[in-house]
Amino acid sequence: xxxxxxxxxxxxxxxxxxxxxxxxxxxxxxxxxxxxxxxxxxxxxxxxxxxxxxxxxxxxxxxxxxxxxxxxxxxxxxxxxxxxxxxxxxxxxxxxxxxxxxxxxxxxxxxxxxxxxxxxxxxxxxxxxxxxxxxxxxxxxxxxxxxxxxxxxxxxxxxxxxxxxxxxxxxxxxxxxxxxxxxxxxxxxxxxxxxxxxxxxxxxxxxxxxxxxxxxxxxxxxxxxxxxxxxxxxxxxxxxxxxxxxxxxxxxxxxxxxxxxxxxxxxxxxxxxxxxxxxxxxxxxxxxxxxxxxxxxxxxxxxxxxxxxxxxxxxxxxxxxxxxxxxxxxxxxxxxxxxxxxxxxxxxxxxxxxxxxxxxxxxxxxxxxxxxxxxxxxxxxxxxxxxxxxxxxxxxxxxxxxxxxxxxxxxxxxxxxxxxxxxxxxxxxxxxxxxxxxxxxxxxxxxxxxxxxxxxxxxxxxxxxxxxxxxxxxxxxxxxxxxxxxxxxxxxxxxxxxxxxxxxxxxxxxxxxxxxxxxxxxxxxxxxxxxxxxxxxxxxxxxxxxxxxxxxxxxxxxxxxxxxxxxxxxxxxxxxxxxxxxxxxxxxxxxxxxxxxxxxxxxxxxxxxxxxxxxxxxxxxxx
Numbered sequence: 001x002x003x004x005x006x007x008x009x010x011x012x013x014x015x016x017x018x019x020x021x022x023x024x025x026x027x028x029x030x031x032x033x034x035x036x037x038x039x040x041x042x043x044x045x046x047x048x049x050x051x052x053x054x055x056x057x058x059x060x061x062x063x064x065x066x067x068x069x070x071x072x073x074x075x076x077x078x079x080x081x082x083x084x085x086x087x088x089x090x091x092x093x094x095x096x097x098x099x100x101x102x103x104x105x106x107x108x109x110x111x112x113x114x115x116x117x118x119x120x121x122x123x124x125x126x127x128x129x130x131x132x133x134x135x136x137x138x139x140x141x142x143x144x145x146x147x148x149x150x151x152x153x154x155x156x157x158x159x160x161x162x163x164x165x166x167x168x169x170x171x172x173x174x175x176x177x178x179x180x181x182x183x184x185x186x187x188x189x190x191x192x193x194x195x196x197x198x199x200x201x202x203x204x205x206x207x208x209x210x211x212x213x214x215x216x217x218x219x220x221x222x223x224x225x226x227x228x229x230x231x232x233x234x235x236x237x238x239x240x241x242x243x244x245x246x247x248x249x250x251x252x253x254x255x256x257x258x259x260x261x262x263x264x265x266x267x268x269x270x271x272x273x274x275x276x277x278x279x280x281x282x283x284x285x286x287x288x289x290x291x292x293x294x295x296x297x298x299x300x301x302x303x304x305x306x307x308x309x310x311x312x313x314x315x316x317x318x319x320x321x322x323x324x325x326x327x328x329x330x331x332x333x334x335x336x337x338x339x340x341x342x343x344x345x346x347x348x349x350x351x352x353x354x355x356x357x358x359x360x361x362x363x364x365x366x367x368x369x370x371x372x373x374x375x376x377x378x379x380x381x382x383x384x385x386x387x388x389x390x391x392x393x394x395x396x397x398x399x400x401x402x403x404x405x406x407x408x409x410x411x412x413x414x415x416x417x418x419x420x421x422x423x424x425x426x427x428x429x430x431x432x433x434x435x436x437x438x439x440x441x442x443x444x445x446x447x448x449x450x451x452x453x454x455x456x457x458x459x460x461x462x463x464x465x466x467x468x469x470x471x472x473x474x475x476x477x478x479x480x481x482x483x484x485x486x487x488x489x490x491x492x493x494x495x496x497x498x499x500x501x502x503x504x505x506x507x508x509x510x511x512x513x514x515x516x517x518x519x520x521x522x523x524x525x526x527x528x529x530x531x532x533x534x535x536x537x538x539x540x541x542x543x544x545x546x547x548x549x550x551x552x553x554x555x556x557x558x559x560x561x562x563x564x565x566x567x568x569x570x571x572x573x574x575x576x577x578x579x580x581x582x583x584x585x586x587x588x589x590x591x592x593x594x595x596x597x598x599x600x601x602x603x604x605x606x607x608x609x610x611x612x613x614x615x616x617x618x619x620x621x622x623x
Contacts, residue, residue, distance in 0.1 A: 036353070037265055038119035038137035039234050039317050040096060042362055043126055044105035045075055046133045051100045052332040076106065079132060083125050099233065099319075100334035102326075102365050103372070107138055107319040109234060113265040136362030140237075140315035141353040141393070149195075149290055151297045153447060153462060156182075162462045163447040168408065169427050169474070170297055173503075175409075177560040181441070186506055186556040187410035187533055189426050189474055191299050194481060194536040206480040206487075207304045208286055209328035209344035210473070211321060211351070212279035214250030214309035216451045218460040220295035221280075221305070224287040228307035229327060231320045236263055237312035248307040250279055254455040255313050271314040277451040279307055281465050282350060284449025285473045286480070296447055296462060299477030302484070306344050316351045318362055321394075322369045325349075325380065329373035342378040345483060345491075348476040350383040350469035352392035366394050374399045379491050381476045383468035385417040388519040389577055396421040401479075401495060404529045405429070405471040407521065408443045409558050410506035414520045414573055416468055418528040424498050425505075425524060426474050426534035429466035435520045436570035440562045446470050478536045482543040489543060497542035502532030504555035510567045511558070520574030 057066035096108035119137030126135035156166040172192040175184035228248035232238040239251040252275035260267035283305045288298035310324040330339030357363040385392035395402035405416035405428025414435035432442030445464035452458040505524040514522035
């Protein structure tokens with residue numbers, strides 16, 4: 001078999017899609033090679049002062065000078081010169097621009113984007129120096145794309161041109177194995193019942209920070225969008241003509257021919273030629289105006305979304321996401337005053353990368369921000385990813401509410417990642433034409449707000465979406481209702497309440513449990529998809545009285561005729577995930593595993609396109 005055929009076979013086995021977003025298109029995904037990019041490096045010197053310490057010295061000095069800060073800047077410049085990073089290196093034509101990020105580190109951005117392999121070589125050069133604590137690529141993370149109300153698109157009817165099934169993901173739990181597929185809803189979070197017991201319109205307005213592509217104007221979100229910020233720091237990626245500013249408007253994340261000419265790596269990665277309007281879609285799931293005789297309903301009738309723009313063309317830089325977390329949690333951040341309380345106690349992230357939070361210093365930068373946010377009472381909710389393998393970062397970080405995606409009947413959606421780091425799962429849409437069992441068991445997706453523009457923003461509209469990107473905001477909306485009922489809940493109580501109130505994962509005598517050998521549509525366990533299925537009415541009952549033990553709920557059996565017929569036609573939904581063999585530490589360095597062979601998800605595209613030997617620790621899903 002030639003290399004092209006081997007690559008095509010590997011892609012087919014992996015279910016590698018034409019997008020690395022945590023949003024999936026309704027159509028089957030076509031394989032596309034896309035190298036992962038990095039916008040410079042993130043570096044921290046040994047014994048570096050924190051940015052807060054430098055700021056305090058500057059504030060106390062009559063001349064605004066910090067001796068500690070000056071000494072640190074001189075040390076950093078010396079390190080860059082000694083490592084030859086102050087001038088041309090690997091075709092990077094000029095010295096890097098330096099900016100603070102995190103609590104004590106700096107991000108170095110060069111004239112152009114680099115491939116991940118280039119950035120790793122530079123990082124290795126820096127990290128080899130004794131005065132450098134760590135250096136990592138500033139990678140671009142990718143977005144991870146299911147009481148009656150008067151909103152017309154809420155209802156299931158043929159006149160709803162956007163989705164004839166309406167917003168089934170907001171309906172109540174319903175159906176038995178003998179029911180028609182449209183009436184089986186064992187996996188939904190049951191916002192409808194929650195509204196009946198504790199209407200979202202009577203809840204306190206709890207802000208949810210949505211770290212995403214920003215926001216576009218939409219009448220169905222009017223009054224529900226709070227003050228946000230644009231953290232996209234690289235002008236070429238921003239698409240709005242500038243870097244960071246106070247305007248979180250989404251200008252579109254499309255990549256034009258001019259973009260590709262100016263930055264060949266955009267072309268090499270085959271980033272989208274059309275805009276995703278990803279942040280607007282997530283905002284609608286959480287906070288669309290409800291019971292207003294127009295459009296769709298939102299999960300929380302009185303929610304407020306703070307649009308924190310961290311993603312532009314081709315994804316979101318780790319440095320921008322980290323600073324977005326810190327800003328959302330009201331933590332000290334260069335250029336911003338710290339707050340006594342978080343701007344938002346809920347931080348929703350639907351972007352992620354293949355690394356984890358423990359094997360790299362860049363990952364530990366994530367973890368540092370997440371832990372600091374948790375310490376002030378904010379929780380981070382993150383999408384698991386869509387490569388039907390182990391959860392992506394930051395969903396695999398500790399102190400994060402990692403969320404997997406379910407089919408409406410309660411089993412794992414064909415694409416959803418799975419593993420022991422997840423906290424809970426809920427519906428995310430399960431495409432009817434994806435996987436062997438899609439036509440029999442798939443659903444119509446989650447209907448939400450969107451924009452009609454192909455590249456730049458057009459008219460406000462609606463769209464059905466699929467992906468763990470859209471499971472995460474349902475959990476964020478549930479938490480906003482919990483805090484609306486009891487604002488005194490701690491971060492630990494929020495997590496405990498989600499888990500204590502979750503319904504048990506569904507069971508089957510036909511469908512096998514999730515594993516690397518059976519990674520598509522499969523039966524979840526607590527080891528693979530979190531504690532259970534999100535149950536909003538029970539979560540609100542916990543919020544009202546955290547010390548009360550909730551009554552147990554029996555697991556639903558989903559052995560329907562549809563499932564039996566699908567199993568008869570194909571014994572399982574997807575082929576087994578390829579096994580990446582582990583090797584002893586050696587030429588691959590601290591990442592411990594050589595990967596000239598296949599890697600999970602879109603990372604395989606990087607291998608095929610560059611031919612580079614990449615080293616990465618194998619992330620194994622719990623069996």
